[in-house]
Amino acid sequence: MRGNHPDESSGRTAGDQKFRTLGGWVEKPDDLQPELEGHVAADVIVVGAGFAGLSTALELTALGAKVVVLEKDFAGFGASGRNAGYLAGGQGLEYELFLKRVGHEQAKEIVRFYDQGVSYVEKRLGELGIDCDYNASGIIRAGVHPSQEKKLRESMRIGVELGSPGEFLDDAAMRARGIPPAFLFGCYVPGGGTLNPGKYVMGLRRAAIQAGVKLYENTPLLSYQEGPTIQCKTARGTASAPFLVLATNAYTPQLGLLQNKVMPLKVSAIETEPLSSAQLDSLGWPNREGIVTSHFTMESHRLTARNTLVLTTKRLRYVYGAQTPNDPDHAAYRELALALSDRFPTLRGLGIQACWSGYISFAYDALPVVGETGAQQNILYTAGCSGHGVGTQSLIGHLLAERIGGIEHPLLAALRHKTPAMLPDPLQWCVMNLALGAANRLDDYTNRKARSVT
Numbered sequence: 004m005r006g007n008h009p010d011e012s013s014g015r016t017a018g019d020q021k022f023r024t025l026g027g028w029v030e031k032p033d034d035l036q037p038e039l040e041g042h043v044a045a046d047v048i049v050v051g052a053g054f055a056g057l058s059t060a061l062e063l064t065a066l067g068a069k070v071v072v073l074e075k076d077f078a079g080f081g082a083s084g085r086n087a088g089y090l091a092g093g094q095g096l097e098y099e100l101f102l103k104r105v106g107h108e109q110a111k112e113i114v115r116f117y118d119q120g121v122s123y124v125e126k127r128l129g130e131l132g133i134d135c136d137y138n139a140s141g142i143i144r145a146g147v148h149p150s151q152e153k154k155l156r157e158s159m160r161i162g163v164e165l166g167s168p169g170e171f172l173d174d175a176a177m178r179a180r181g182i183p184p185a186f187l188f189g190c191y192v193p194g195g196g197t198l199n200p201g202k203y204v205m206g207l208r209r210a211a212i213q214a215g216v217k218l219y220e221n222t223p224l225l226s227y228q229e230g231p232t233i234q235c236k237t238a239r240g241t242a243s244a245p246f247l248v249l250a251t252n253a254y255t256p257q258l259g260l261l262q263n264k265v266m267p268l269k270v271s272a273i274e275t276e277p278l279s280s281a282q283l284d285s286l287g288w289p290n291r292e293g294i295v296t297s298h299f300t301m302e303s304h305r306l307t308a309r310n311t312l313v314l315t316t317k318r319l320r321y322v323y324g325a326q327t328p329n330d331p332d333h334a335a336y337r338e339l340a341l342a343l344s345d346r347f348p349t350l351r352g353l354g355i356q357a358c359w360s361g362y363i364s365f366a367y368d369a370l371p372v373v374g375e376t377g378a379q380q381n382i383l384y385t386a387g388c389s390g391h392g393v394g395t396q397s398l399i400g401h402l403l404a405e406r407i408g409g410i411e412h413p414l415l416a417a418l419r420h421k422t423p424a425m426l427p428d429p430l431q432w433c434v435m436n437l438a439l440g441a442a443n444r445l446d447d448y449t450n451r452k453a454r455s456v457t
């Protein structure tokens with residue numbers, strides 16, 4: 004692979020040098036908003052400016068509230084500016100982790116929440132005038148070896164039963180759609196598609212600033228004191244409000260909340276150099292559906308509007324102590340480069356232009372962790388969106404804003420459930436390494452079988 008020759012001395016590849024600390028979609032904004040200095044009072048303080056925080060702030064402002072957002076870096080710095088850009092609904096969720104726990108009826112509502120996330124974002128892109136290269140192509144969950152078909156069909160069946168549409172595509176149907184041949188069969192989900200998450204989150208940022216949200220960047224929340232009026236402390240200032248929303252997702256345990264409910268998982272991505280017309284033609288793929296695979300740890304493969312390929316996931320990592328260092332995961336980038344060469348043999352030689360990693364938050368049942376805490380129940384939080392936050396963490400802004408306004412939306416009610424308690428470290432670290440390692444070995448076995456067929 005061009006730009007990806009092994010460096011014998013370090014075991015690294017030239018592709019490793021393409022690490023980008025901010026991910027592949029965003030740059031630090033030119034109009035960085037000032038750090039909070041002195042005191043500010045508001046109706047609501049939102050901490051974290053990703054999809055969840057910015058959506059909450061926008062929805063609250065539309066209801067007439069004075070909203071302050073505290074962001075430790077800049078809006079879009081977290082997972083919202085680093086993800087793969089799949090706007091996906093309730094098909095393909097990790098049903099096996101929650102169906103038995105919550106029961107059929109609640110599971111149906113939870114799936115509806117995911118599906119509504121897709122239509123919510125589509126509506127907001129129009130309302131806020133955000134152009135983020137959205138391609139409403141639908142999404143395909145695909146198998147790369149016949150051994151994956153049974154599991155994929157079963158997951159699709161459960162999804163359909165819970166109310167989320169999906170259609171099985173056999174080999175002939177996949178070929179008729181022009182899907183690259185490594186993807187043998189799949190479940191086509193008609194709703195959603197792919198977008199440029201950097202453009203989406205920066206569009207939300209712009210809309211929030213224009214709507215009058217007071218956004219403070221470079222302003223980490225250091226501590227807060229609960230009460231009827233919550234007091235927040237930052238390095239050079241303070242903020243107070245009757246409500247606090249912690250939209251800090253994977254970083255929430257670092258604020259001393261949800262430590263036994265969610266853990267951060269590191270997810271990685273690579274982006275190729277732009278494909279030439281001949282390389283694009285070699286793929287087919289006329290509708291550019293976002294493709295995810297049905298491995299134990301999925302691979303995601305999508306084309307971008309700039310004609311690059313973005314691959315994510317395949318390897319997940321738990322960092323001891325629920326830490327979230329903004330550093331590279333070279334082993335994951337190498338695995339993704341291998342997936343690129345496995346799934347797209349006509350592109351061998353195509354270089355990697357960027358590699359990055361970010362953090363999702365994950366609960367043992369893979370469900371969102373949304374609720375309120377404090378004696379006054381005026382501290383709201385949203386986390387645990389796993390790898391499905393483009394739609395859901397946007398929609399949650401609407402639900403939290405209504406909740407602050409005194410209305411419990413049925414979809415918020417549907418998310419209320421008992422999240423299983425997490426193990427403490429070092430047990431957690433051991434269990435996660437064992438579980439992720441086992442998933443990797445099973446996926447590697449499937450990949451070896453798939454390679455031997457081609």
Ligand SMILES: Cc1cc2nc3c(=O)[nH]c(=O)nc-3n(C[C@H](O)[C@H](O)[C@H](O)COP(=O)(O)OP(=O)(O)OC[C@H]3O[C@@H](n4cnc5c(N)ncnc54)[C@H](O)[C@@H]3O)c2cc1C
Binds near residue numbers: 054361388
């Ligand atoms: C590589 C990757 C690929 C993914 N692919 C997809 C996908 O294709 N589709 C999908 O639906 N989901 C995907 N996800 C998940 C999705 O990106 C997240 O679920 C979603 O962005 C979470 O949004 P959020 O606003 O809750 O959190 P974040 O975007 O993480 O925002 C949290 C913000 O809080 C800030 N913050 C943290 N601590 C503090 C503090 N103390 N004070 C102030 N600010 C603080 C952070 O800087 C950050 O900006 C992916 C994630 C990753 C990492």
